[in-house]
Amino acid sequence: MTMMQEEHRLAVLGAGTMGVGIATLAIGYGVPVVLIDIDADRRAEAPDKVRQQLRMAQLMGGLRRDAQAGPLTVTDSLDAVAEATVVVESITERPEWKAKLVAEVSTVLPAGTPVLTNTSGIPVDELAGAALRPEDVLGAHFMNPPYLIRAIEVVRGPRTAQASLDTALDLLTRLEREPVVVGDGPGFVINRVLQRMINEASRIVQDGIADPAAVDALFTGCLGHRTGPLATGDLIGLDNVVDSLRVLLDRTGDEGYRPSELLIDKVRAGDLGRKTGRGFHDYQGVQR
Numbered sequence: 001m002t003m004m005q006e007e008h009r010l011a012v013l014g015a016g017t018m019g020v021g022i023a024t025l026a027i028g029y030g031v032p033v034v035l036i037d038i039d040a041d042r043r044a045e046a047p048d049k050v051r052q053q054l055r056m057a058q059l060m061g062g063l064r065r066d067a068q069a070g071p072l073t074v075t076d077s078l079d080a081v082a083e084a085t086v087v088v089e090s091i092t093e094r095p096e097w098k099a100k101l102v103a104e105v106s107t108v109l110p111a112g113t114p115v116l117t118n119t120s121g122i123p124v125d126e127l128a129g130a131a132l133r134p135e136d137v138l139g140a141h142f143m144n145p146p147y148l149i150r151a152i153e154v155v156r157g158p159r160t161a162q163a164s165l166d167t168a169l170d171l172l173t174r175l176e177r178e179p180v181v182v183g184d185g186p187g188f189v190i191n192r193v194l195q196r197m198i199n200e201a202s203r204i205v206q207d208g209i210a211d212p213a214a215v216d217a218l219f220t221g222c223l224g225h226r227t228g229p230l231a232t233g234d235l236i237g238l239d240n241v242v243d244s245l246r247v248l249l250d251r252t253g254d255e256g257y258r259p260s261e262l263l264i265d266k267v268r269a270g271d272l273g274r275k276t277g278r279g280f281h282d283y284q285g286v287q288r
């Protein structure tokens, strides 16, 4: 039987859309969080964003209102991960950046501390190969926003140790998440399907067959999806969609993952979705 942690302390690498959301979730359950980012603006904005999201999550019933929030520390120093019981890596979807960071982090951490990558599609074993101890690396693919969506895709790589998986599941269960454990491979389960769907939907718009509102209306109205593929892309961030598609294309050779011209044009224009106020849809005046 594996010894479980008495108390958890979480380190989150990357204070972007997902890192801030994951930090909010943990803090909402009283878990102390160290949030690390190399970008000074992201670090400066993070405490306010976490506070706002905490309030929103409580209002929307995602987090309890009476729970004592955990403390948040924001820093650019990787040394701060040393005290963590679990590390979540949630930086930009660039394989070489992630591999370098996973390698660096593993030199600071004691053996047996799980490193969970929130990658959208880079095989866990590829990143594990960069770590000092590949057995401590696994995937935890949180959905956006992490404090509202309880289900989480947990990816066990071929070298992931049972003890690391157990510690990760222990934390996720304490955060009242509902882990679904799957095997490794480009895009795992969700993004192998979802990224292709967003790409195909954007090609439909590019080809003039339907506009974004019509595409999404068919998925919500006819298929009962909560959001259509293009609104989902806007929520994810179209820069992240393009990065994820490139990861999938490079690792599968499947042309269906080649990012559409329209997606590339939107990223080039800075229309990244909700986070910039415009993507396939317009979000001016909408809380982001």
Ligand SMILES: NC(=O)c1ccc[n+]([C@@H]2O[C@H](COP(=O)([O-])OP(=O)(O)OC[C@H]3O[C@@H](n4cnc5c(N)ncnc54)[C@H](O)[C@@H]3O)[C@@H](O)[C@H]2O)c1
Pocket: 013, 014, 015, 016, 017, 018, 019, 036, 037, 038, 039, 042, 090, 091, 092, 093, 094, 097, 101, 118, 119, 120, 121, 141, 142, 143, 144, 235, 236, 237, 240, 244
């Ligand atoms: N956006 C989504 O809906 C979503 C959902 C699930 C998973 N993901 C995955 O989560 C990860 C983060 O995505 P995001 O949307 O939050 O991206 P983002 O662009 O909003 O944030 C990425 C952050 O990482 C920081 N960063 C880059 N290199 C770093 C380093 N070496 N050390 C510390 N910080 C560093 C950047 O400064 C930035 O603040 C990606 O792997 C993405 O594929 C995203």
